[in-house]
Amino acid sequence: MKCHACAADISGDARICPVCGADVTAAPIVADPLAEFLGKAKAVGKEAMETDIAKDARQLAEEAIAASRRALASETGKSAVKFAGDAVDAGKGAITTKMGKEMAVGAAIGAVIAIPLPLIGPILGAVAGAGIAWYRAKKRDS
Structure with missing residues (x-):
C-alpha cells in the first residue's frame, strides 16, 4: 500500500505512515480540478482586465x-x-390582413431557403419571398 500524502510504501495494516506521519486510514484529500481551473481562469481574467488594452476598451x-x-x-x-415605433405599429396592423399574412409566410420561407446560399442570404431571401407572395396575392385578387 502507498501513503496518500507522500507516496511511500507502507504495510497494509499500518495506520500511520512511518515516513511522513500521515494518518493513512483517513480519506485522501483530492484536489478539485474544476475549482483549480476556475481559480486560475479568474486570476488570468483579473490580470487581463488590468492591462492598458482592457482599460482603453472600457x-x-x-x-x-x-x-x-x-x-x-x-x-x-x-x-x-x-x-x-410607427413602423412597428404599421407592421403589426399589416400582419392582420390576408395579404400581410401571406407575405410574412413567404418572407419566412424565403429566409429559410436562402440560409445555405451565401450569395443571397436570409434577408434577401425574405424580401424575395415576401415579394413573390405579394405578387401572387395581387394576381389572384385581380
Missing part, C-alpha cells in the same frame, strides 16, 4: 454609450425612435 465603450445617449436625446434621434 473607456471606448463608455464613450460610445454616452454618444448613443446624446444621439437618442437629439431631435434626429427622437425622430428616428418615433419612426421606428
Whole structure:
C-alpha cells in the first residue's frame, strides 16, 4: 500500500505512515480540478482586465454609450425612435390582413431557403419571398 500524502510504501495494516506521519486510514484529500481551473481562469481574467488594452476598451465603450445617449436625446434621434415605433405599429396592423399574412409566410420561407446560399442570404431571401407572395396575392385578387 502507498501513503496518500507522500507516496511511500507502507504495510497494509499500518495506520500511520512511518515516513511522513500521515494518518493513512483517513480519506485522501483530492484536489478539485474544476475549482483549480476556475481559480486560475479568474486570476488570468483579473490580470487581463488590468492591462492598458482592457482599460482603453472600457473607456471606448463608455464613450460610445454616452454618444448613443446624446444621439437618442437629439431631435434626429427622437425622430428616428418615433419612426421606428410607427413602423412597428404599421407592421403589426399589416400582419392582420390576408395579404400581410401571406407575405410574412413567404418572407419566412424565403429566409429559410436562402440560409445555405451565401450569395443571397436570409434577408434577401425574405424580401424575395415576401415579394413573390405579394405578387401572387395581387394576381389572384385581380
